[in-house]
Amino acid sequence: MSFLESLHWRYATKRMNGKQVPQEKVDTILEAARLAPTSSGLQPFKILVITDKELLKKIQPIAFNQPQITEASHLLVFAAADDITAESIDEVFDQVTSERGIPADSLKDYTDKIKGGFSSRTREERFQTAARQAYIAFGIAIAAAATEKIDATPMEGFNNAELDKLLGLKEKGLRSVTLLPLGYRDTENDWLANLKKVRKSREELVIEYN
Secondary structure (H helix, E strand, O other), rough: OOOOHHHHHHEEEOEEEEOOOOOOHHHHHHHHHHHHOOOHHHHOOOEEEEHHHHHHHHHHHHHOOHHHHHOEEEEEEEEEEEEOHHHHHHHHHHHHHHOOOOOOOOOHHHHHHHHHHOOOOOOOHHHHHHHHHHHHHHHHHHHHHHHHHOEOEEEEOOOOHHHHHHHHHHHHHHEEEEEEEEEEEOOOOOOOOOOOOOOOOHHHHHHOOO
């Protein structure tokens, strides 16, 4: 399928059939998310990959008992950094200068500007910036899943604080943002499976300045 055909094919799958997604396809989806653009290339988030069935059973009530949590092959949890610190920014650009083979202080003016911008924000504002970056990777992962013909269900419907506690995310400096179960649609039990995709028309959605 072409990219647009893949996007027409995908939908927010409500029931999955439990079939395992091949690891190479999961790896492709994760690699696509890893390559997603982020502001200043900071990538202030992690992606947790959960296949442990007992853990998924514990997560299901936290996600309002949505069946995809336990019917999926893999559950991806996108978790944003709860803060963007000067130290975390330095870590990113230490890697940049090392891998590009440029002097360690060659980006100092640029990194100082980034650090200054973040230092003027509250910790919650810095987390919200990190969360928005996680959403970019989240969207890329959804599109990548569609190109691999893997069903995915974008989810915000869960208790973030309870999931963070269950997964020990606070200790990792993270806060959960979104969930993405991966699997294969159960067309016999999914009421949404065969319904027409409905979106606003281009004319309604796009405003052009010519």
